[in-house]
Amino acid sequence: MQQIEGGRISSFQVMCLLFLVRMTATTISFPFMIGHESPTDAWIGVAIGVAVSLVLLELIIQLGMKYPDMTIIQYSQVVLGRFPGKAIAFLLIWFWISDAALTIRALGAAITSSFMPETPILVFILLTVLLSANAARNGIEIVGRWGELVAIGVLVSGLVLVLPYRAMNFKNLMPVLPYGLAPHIKGSLTIIAFYMRLSIAWMIIPLAHNRKEVLRYSRYAVLLSGVLILGHAISLVTVFGSQATALAVPGFTLARQIFIGQFFERIETIPVSIWVLNAMVKVALDFWAAATGLSQVFGLQNFQPLAYPVGALAASFSMLFFESLVDLIQFTKHTWSIYSILLVIAIALILHLGSIIKNSNSRTIKPGNGHSDR
Amino acid sequence: MIPTRSTHVAAYVAIMAVLISLTSGCWNRREIETLGFVMAIGLDESPSGRIQLTVQFAKPGALAGGTEAAGRSEKPFWVSTVEGDTVFECFRHLGSVSTKRPYLQHNRFIIFGDELLKNKGLMPVIDFFNRDAEARLASQVLAVKGATAREYLQAEFEGASLPSEGEQGMLLYLETALGTISPLTFRELEDRMGSEGIEPIAVGVEVVPLKPDTSIKGELTREEVKSTARLGGTAVFKGDYLVGWLDEYETRGLNWILGKVKSTLMVFPQPGFEDRLATIEILRSTGNFKVEVRDDSIVASIHVDTIGNLGEVQEPVDFVKQPETWGQFEKGLEAAIKQEIMQTVTKLQALGADAIGFGQDIFRRKPKDWANIRGHWDDLFPTVKIHVQVKAKLRTPGMVLKSVKTR
Incomplete structure (x- = not known):
């Protein structure tokens, strides 16, 4: 199969990108925490979610490793045949574009509700889309390098979780399990749902230098982001107590509680700008995946002309899908969580099954599998 | 379409046009001359039963005078009071009495009057401070005993040109040397309100009128100093209503x-x-x-x-x-x-x-x-x-x- 993306990235960059893809749903908006029914021990839900996600990650990455030279757009057609394969390709492309729209809107909503309330949200959406689409157009190498830098920034911004130490009260973490496990199982669904975004690895794996490392590095990405999400959940509860679940933009509000000494205040713009970059890398990766996917479905020579149109599509979706921040949060918590888990897991299972059936058939005809690792 | 030189020029011009319009400044820009830096916010029940907002602005020009006499005769702050049905409305009504637009990012105190806390409770007045992007949750919360927040915000303190500096100093001194106040921030007040099995409290303050013939020597030599204030004690709430005071x-x-x-x-x-x-x-x-x-x-x-x-x-x-x-x-x-x-x-x-x-x-x-x-x-x-x-x-x-x- 022909590769339209000539770039190559390292496994470390894959890890950085997957890490960033997961972190936006914690730094920019934190749907898991918003309205959580048992905030004092919310970390239990995060732990459950991360553990389950690690298992589901195997399902996702192993699928990519079966056909290490192809993107999912290509091997879904190999495994299922032309039309069902294309249907899955379109579902995924739709998923990436709509997911980008969700992220852009969440980013715009976060900035307009906490920093610049009078600026139209469209300004932030358009700026994000322009930058991200431009990065996507330059190919995966650019996005990968950008991601590497920003991922380090996001890790450093983890300081936000410790710096409001003067406002922290660790007694707020008690009691443990006052309402039983039910709210945590429910909450962990939101955590798992956002880990399903890691399915974008299906597009990146063929471009990684040392593919055998990808599985290991993607596990690191899950664990690393898991630790940070856990930190966010704990830090928010220790600082805000009973109000932790009431915040519309928890990460930003947390960053505002940093006071070092009596004079070093209002440094929230530093972590917040890193988080905005985080969202931009994630959106760029979505655009790149959608553009590459579309060009592979239609057999185009080049994905680059599609980057801006995909961005424009995501920008308009982000304006059309959601009425308000309340709408956005309702959708994310109740609809998107279920939808993304179902979609990704269903596609992974179908393709796994398909490839098993196909392999057992092909073994009877001609032994040996053509798709070996280089 | 094959890109030609003219399309490149057209694209270049278009990009420049967009950049020019975007880089001219922020959408939400506000010039510093138009802003009044709010140091303390007071909330009362007005005589007609509405919400009365009193805002203490810093006057940076008067502060900049330093030790010389020029700065002395001018108060480094001023106080504006307005009435309205909601807190946000009051803030916008400030426009009719204040020359500058209130800027809340440097606010240090939120002060509640006695009557407001007894009759209306905290609920109708605190939401704005959560919801507004500019207000800070780290402001200290004070409750005025036996007076209005408006009267309290007129008080001045020796040794500090800005009243909010003076209050900050007293809070720190009392907290670390006598322990007769239990200071808490707005965020902690709300945590107490929303938590199971604990009631909110606030630092108590009293207005101390100065006798007309009191001569204040020291940093403040102005004659119009009418009152100062003392900190101590605690306002005790039940739900969001003030029910009593601890001495x-x-x-x-x-x-x-x-x-x-x-x-x-x-x-x-x-x-x-x-x-x-x-x-x-x-x-x-x-x-x-x-x-x-x-x-x-x-x-x-x-x-x-x-x-x-x-x-x-x-x-x-x-x-x-x-x-x-x-x-x-x-x-x-x-x-x-x-x-x-x-x-x-x-x-x-x-x-x-x-x-x-x-x-x-x-x-x-x-x-x-x-x-x-x-x-x-x-x-x-x-x-x-x-x-x-x-x-x-x-x-x-x-x-x-x-x-x-x-x-």
Whole structure:
């Protein structure tokens, strides 16, 4: 199969990108925490979610490793045949574009509700889309390098979780399990749902230098982001107590509680700008995946002309899908969580099954599998 | 379409046009000359029953005068008062009396008037400060006893050109040297409001009118200084309504229980002399409590550990000849602290407001018990039995072992 993306990235960059893809749903908006029914021990839900996600990650990455030279757009057609394969390709492309729209809107909503309330949200959406689409157009190498830098920034911004130490009260973490496990199982669904975004690895794996490392590095990405999400959940509860679940933009509000000494205040713009970059890398990766996917479905020579149109599509979706921040949060918590888990897991299972059936058939005809690792 | 030179030029011009329009400045830009830096916000019930907002603005120009006389005659702040039906509306109404647009990012205090807290409660006035992107949750919360926040915001303090600087200084001094206030930020106030089994509190302040002939020498030489203020005590809420006040000693009692006493002085009858007093300087203390739910009663055990130095006696003591008196001082200190704690709990039980968080402790450690009693906690709180254990250690008697004696 022909590769339209000539770039190559390292496994470390894959890890950085997957890490960033997961972190936006914690730094920019934190749907898991918003309205959580048992905030004092919310970390239990995060732990459950991360553990389950690690298992589901195997399902996702192993699928990519079966056909290490192809993107999912290509091997879904190999495994299922032309039309069902294309249907899955379109579902995924739709998923990436709509997911980008969700992220852009969440980013715009976060900035307009906490920093610049009078600026139209469209300004932030358009700026994000322009930058991200431009990065996507330059190919995966650019996005990968950008991601590497920003991922380090996001890790450093983890300081936000410790710096409001003067406002922290660790007694707020008690009691443990006052309402039983039910709210945590429910909450962990939101955590798992956002880990399903890691399915974008299906597009990146063929471009990684040392593919055998990808599985290991993607596990690191899950664990690393898991630790940070856990930190966010704990830090928010220790600082805000009973109000932790009431915040519309928890990460930003947390960053505002940093006071070092009596004079070093209002440094929230530093972590917040890193988080905005985080969202931009994630959106760029979505655009790149959608553009590459579309060009592979239609057999185009080049994905680059599609980057801006995909961005424009995501920008308009982000304006059309959601009425308000309340709408956005309702959708994310109740609809998107279920939808993304179902979609990704269903596609992974179908393709796994398909490839098993196909392999057992092909073994009877001609032994040996053509798709070996280089 | 094959890109030609002219399309490149057209694209270049288009991009430049977009950049020019975007880089001209922020959408939300506000020039500093148009902004009034809000240092403190006061909220009252107006005489007609609406919300009255008083805002204290800093006047940077007058502050910049430094030590020279130019800055002296001009007040470095001014106060504007408006009335409205909601807090946000009041802020916009400020436009009709204030020359500058309020800028809340530097606000340090949110002050509530007595009447507002009794009649309207906190609920109708606090939401704005959460919702607004500019307001800061780290502002300190004060409640004015027996006066309006408006009167309080007119008060000035010696040694600080801006009243909010003065208040900050007093808060810090009191908190670290006497422990008669229990300072909390707006965020903590809300945490208390929203938490199970604990009631909000606020630092109490009083307005002290100066007599017309008082001449203030020192930094403030202006004649229009009418009042100053004193801090101390605690406003106690139930739900979001003010139900009563703890005086300064009762507030310290609360701080003993919460482990928030940093340094303070304890004055109690000197051992062996009923009418003379001994003063102990407390250096450190820890305090905690545990609430046990038993079949027939709820018992709160309060445990305080403290270390102090002997600061002053009024009747001669000689620790060289009578070392056993040392232990009596420790016992006396323990009894004094215990009495202060008992007084606080009795007062709070009489008010029916669980400002200590006994209920919260049950919720945190025994969530199942709390589920059973949370419905009638208001009836149970006044019946909670108190068991206080104080361990006091005295370190040194100061620079002398023996007092001066008259012959």
